[in-house]
Amino acid sequence: MADDSLAHRAQHATTTETMHLPPKAAPTNHGKTLAAWFTTYGVIISFTIAALGVAFALAWLFWVGMGLVVATLVVGKALQLSGHGQGGDKTRARQARSGGH
Template sequence: MADHSLAHRAQTPTRTETVHLPPTTPPTNHGRTLAAWTTTWSVVLGAVVAALGVTFTLAWLFWVGMAVIAAGLVLGKVLQLLGHGQGGAATLARAQRRGSH
């Protein structure tokens, strides 16, 4: 019968896991970019509108909310492609103007 007591575990060395770190340091803006904020708030707004459509049983309002969500996702992707996303040229330029890294 194996001894699983706390005393036994304290006296028996355990194996450690290998840690795999990324090859480079990730950006430090934590997603605080124009593309991220635009996408987030448009999806939140669309979800609220769609929820109101469900609450008041108005199918057209639900679909308007879904269209706002879809438009926000497309707009966020366009902003990312224009350099306003994480690691984009506009985001890096704004970070340099603000003095952050």
């Protein structure tokens, strides 16, 4: 027989939490898009080149690395705008072909 006394309920309180879900489900790719991958790796490689310029005191190599950072950001934004970013047409088509992820 279950203990349903007032003392038991006071010691073992149960609460119901209200869930506030977003009105629309988020994309399932978690940011794993062509635009995101290209931008991430491009910036890492470009900053590595700039860091080597600083380490070896080669000003021209530093500025080449910084120029590559800017170029990578521009190309990444262009990829996003052309549909390869989060929620883009080409990303959704790739998700549909591969089963969602």
